Amino acid sequence: MIASIVMIGRRWFDGCNTCTTTEVVVTNRDGSIVSGKTSLTTGYGDYYIQAGTEWLVSEGLFPKEADGCVLWHYCRENNIAKFCTVADVSKKKDL
Numbered sequence: 001m002i003a004s005i006v007m008i009g010r011r012w013f014d015g016c017n018t019c020t021t022t023e024v025v026v027t028n029r030d031g032s033i034v035s036g037k038t039s040l041t042t043g044y045g046d047y048y049i050q051a052g053t054e055w056l057v058s059e060g061l062f063p064k065e066a067d068g069c070v071l072w073h074y075c076r077e078n079n080i081a082k083f084c085t086v087a088d089v090s091k092k093k094d095l
Contacts, residue, residue: 009048009086021095022052
């Protein structure tokens with residue numbers, strides 16, 4: 001069972017599109033940690049959270065039936081601590 005989810009997004013604007021990646025760190029209640037990073041995607045604003053949520057689903061950490069559910073709502077309903085932050089980077093290689 002998940003205790004906390006941390007998502008660290010990075011955004012880079014190429015003049016036309018906003019490219020993002022998301023690092024995801026999941027801490028389970030037994031103390032084990034699962035982490036990974038999404039592939040480069042395009043999306044604006046808080047899209048890094050959606051990309052991170054899709055990664056959680058693909059790894060079997062987020063129930064498939066909850067896919068499309070807003071992450072903060074799912075975390076609140078299941079007593080999961082959540083922290084999301086994003087940084088705008090100046091170079092694509094920093095994604």
